[in-house]
Amino acid sequence: NAGVMQNPRHLVRRRGQEARLRCSPMKGHSHVYWYRQLPEEGLKFMVYLQKENIIDESGMPKERFSAEFPKEGPSILRIQQVVRGDSAAYFCASSYDRGGNQPQHFGDGTRLSIL
Amino acid sequence: DQQVKQNSPSLSVQEGRISILNCDYTNSMFDYFLWYKKYPAEGPTFLISISSIKDKNEDGRFTVFLNKSAKHLSLHIVPSQPGDSAVYFCAASASYKYIFGTGTRLKVLA
Numbered sequence: 497n498a499g500v501m502q503n504p505r506h507l508v509r510r511r512g513q514e515a516r517l518r519c520s521p522m523k524g525h526s527h528v529y530w531y532r533q534l535p536e537e538g539l540k541f542m543v544y545l546q547k548e549n550i551i552d553e554s555g556m557p558k559e560r561f562s563a564e565f566p567k568e569g570p571s572i573l574r575i576q577q578v579v580r581g582d583s584a585a586y587f588c589a590s591s592y593d594r595g596g597n598q599p600q601h602f603g604d605g606t607r608l609s610i611l
Numbered sequence: 612d613q614q615v616k617q618n619s620p621s622l623s624v625q626e627g628r629i630s631i632l633n634c635d636y637t638n639s640m641f642d643y644f645l646w647y648k649k650y651p652a653e654g655p656t657f658l659i660s661i662s663s664i665k666d667k668n669e670d671g672r673f674t675v676f677l678n679k680s681a682k683h684l685s686l687h688i689v690p691s692q693p694g695d696s697a698v699y700f701c702a703a704s705a706s707y708k709y710i711f712g713t714g715t716r717l718k719v720l721a
Contacts (some may be wrong), residue, residue, distance in 0.1 A: 531711075544708070580632070
């Protein structure tokens, strides 16, 4: 399967714990995007990363949230001290190139539930 | 401020008929538009896209129409099949950041 891989598929955390979501882009893709979807809403852009660089994190809350895409290994979205409002589906997408007419391809998401 | 709107939360169509899903946008800087299909517990699957220099793009049973003056795009599926039942999201972009609508749930009745 050469698609975008996300794990875990489901993650349950208690308030105050940390959540780590992983994303391996499609083979050959070096551009990674994270989106969040709340129930009955569309996906909302959070952050755009290229290898080792954060290009745009304008959609990500300034506190508690961070993202990285190291030279080796998957991209990680990290949420510290989770709160109930963090419960959502988090989707990662990747593309071969930035912008232009290159569609982003999505993984199956991580469903985060906060108890 | 909802820059991309899908005003119909749901749509039911008989198998074999045409399904028309609509999407409106407000930002005239958007130059690339896409449709994604999403099944429950899965990620959005890319269906078809169109750049702002075109007004129509076709791929098999799927056709996307873009009316820039009205800031409106639509997805036509013909003939509709039961397997097309899913939530359809339109998205618009001026660069790498996709702005999604809230989705339309399509149900194709056998």
